[in-house]
Amino acid sequence: MYWVTPRHLAGDDGALAERIGGTLAGLGWRMWPTSRHTLLYVSPDELRGAEWILAAYPFELGGLPVAWQLSARPDATSVVPAWNAYFTAGVPYEAITDLLVAIDAREAPDLGSGGSETVLNTLSARGWIRDVDRPRTTATDPGFSCNVSLEMLPPLIQDADPRPDLAGWQAWAEPIVSAPYLWCASFSTSVPHELVAAFVASLASPAPVPRRTVPASAEGRLTVVRRS
DSSP states (O other): OEEEEOGGGSOOTTOHHHHHHHHHHHTTOEEEEOTTSOEEEEOTTSSEEEEEOGGGOOOEETTEEEEEEEEEOSSTTOSSOSEEEEEETTSOHHHHHHHHHHHHHOSSTTOOOOOTHHHHHHHHHTTOEEOSSOTTTEEEOTTSOEEEEEEEOOTTOOOSOOOSSOEEEEEEEOSSTTSOOSEEEEEOTTSOHHHHHHHHHHHTOOSOEEESSOOGGGGGGOEEEEEO
16 A cells, blocks of 8 residues: 555546445435446435446546536425536545535535635645636646646536536646546536535645555656555
8 A cells, every 4th residue: 555645646546436435325325226327326315416427438528437426406306406516537536525525514515605716725725826827717736737727618517507608617637748637527617616625625635645556647746655
């Protein structure tokens, strides 16, 4: 077992389904297998959902298949989720875990009060650098291998707001410039900024994480703090 930093390049150790499934079970969320060979988890209040959809291969982000979809509804009668968030394989499972804990703890999962500065201030506090040209929308890690940015939504990202040309938070890791992405994440327009901040706070945490395997593309950029 290796304890490595930075977290955003550590990958998911090939255990993204198991780790997040364990977190959801610990939070008391119920799970059903679906006819599409996915695993659907629903919170006790039935307002929040998480689905492992990699087997269904619904669409891609940055050339990578989406693995997890998180969503929230304003009330039990709503058919359409207020917002959705999507994650490919390779996202450090600690960041999604901390996001799910924040989602589970919210009394109103579909509403937020903070603005975009909530996300950027969180990253700045972790030592990330605001983009010179877009300081109010984009931040990069000190190694320039991971970005978090408020961007136009990619295709197929669903949100309750039907207006076109909407923006949402996007995050991605690119250990080697012009090489394939290590992972990608996309938050639809209506995801509360506080929840995105919970994700990026964990993503940018300096605390080392345990891994048995590390992504080949990130090997030269990871520091092994200790072995066990």
